[in-house]
Amino acid sequence: MENRDLELGDMENMIQERAYLFLRRVLEQEQKSLNEPITPPIYMVPRTLRDLSPHSFSPRMVSIGPLHRDDENVQAFERQKVTYLIKLMNHITSSTPEIIMNSCMEKVYASMEKIKACYVWTRIYNDFEIAEMMVMDACFILGFIYLIFQLNLADIFAEDVVCDLVLLENQIPFFFLEEIFKCTIAELMPNTSLVKFMYPVLSILNLFDSDVGLNILENISIDDTHHILSLLHECYKPQTGYIFRKEFSITRSHSAVDLDKAGVSFKPNRYQTWVLGMEMEFPCFLWSWCKCTLRMPIFYVSNSTELILRNLIAYEQESMQTQNYITSYAYVINMLVNTQDDVAKLVDSEVLINVMGSNENAANMINNICKEVPLVNSLYRQQWRALDRYYNRYYNRYWPKHIGWMRRTYFSSPWNIIALVVGSIIFALTIVQTIFTVGD
Incomplete structure (x- = not known):
């Protein structure tokens, strides 16, 4: 019994000694990391991507x-x-x-x-x-x-x-x-x-039809740049003055065509100080015929867009020192595009330039870009939440929905407007003629 107690005591002493040595080694490594700047590595792409x-x-x-x-x-x-x-x-x-x-x-x-x-x-x-x-x-x-x-x-x-x-x-x-x-x-x-x-x-x-990001190159520090891909990523960072809140990820999807039916229009955000900036503009009056407008960066879709996007997203996923600027945008454009009709709507709205050859190819690329990419704290959560409120408030009520239908049916082009005016005049003249005929 006494020998067994000695064996247990020796085991406890050995565990304490090992624990002490391990803790000291961890503390020494932490101190070394604090004293020596950590060099950012050239990251490996996750196998899932x-x-x-x-x-x-x-x-x-x-x-x-x-x-x-x-x-x-x-x-x-x-x-x-x-x-x-x-x-x-x-x-x-x-x-x-x-x-x-x-x-x-x-x-x-x-x-x-x-x-x-x-x-x-x-x-x-x-x-x-x-x-x-x-x-x-x-x-x-x-x-x-x-x-x-x-x-x-x-x-x-x-x-x-x-x-x-x-x-x-x-x-x-x-x-x-x-x-x-x-x-x-x-x-x-x-x-x-x-x-x-x-x-x-x-x-x-450059993925976007804007020189805003490239204009900030002179303010970029070598110390903040890991490599050429990192330098491109720096171009998409906002200038000082932008404050981002820690928000949950965007989970509800509205396609461009769905939003257009609800009275939302898309326009280029040409005067932004941040190349990826998005802004919501709302009508002044509750029942205004003016559309709610989402101002977006002009996205340039070419044969190399997928390659550039995927590497920027992989860089953001692997680097703990960067924010999810590109990933946030990728999720938004993925939400807006379900089919080639959505691409066509964004092209007509001049917020997307497609040189891939077909809208279907562009839609397929955009649909796949966020697969296996973890949900992020989106930088556009506030804009998307406001857009979601507008969609629910205006599209799901009777009059706004029918006003939107009238706008698409009768006011979508100058010829439709002319036809409506001419038809209304003919209808009015017919009624007047009928009244005089009955009076006689």
């Missing part, structure tokens, strides 16, 4: 960084990377390629540990391999942008390359791209920052 649309997350032409370096479809472009690097070096006449390359290598080795911390490594590389990879990819990105958009060099694959540069898993750290920029492009364009240098790429990738 990747399985829905694999082509939206894998590079078609060029790999950037280590995560897709071994993909078969990007191997042929590796020679093009070398070509762009050499052309970039040759344009810098203020120094020799050897000196420039030495400077780039010094930059990468000085930041090696910080660079390593940015990735979830799926394969082991030594420092020399990582250094060559980082310098090659950074010089390619900068050389590509300089030669294509500054010197107007023709490249039939330019649009595909630009799309590859925005993929979540196809990134290099922006702080390192800035270092290589100083060694190269800054020698050619001394009055240009890296952020401004990226403007042509961001213009191609």
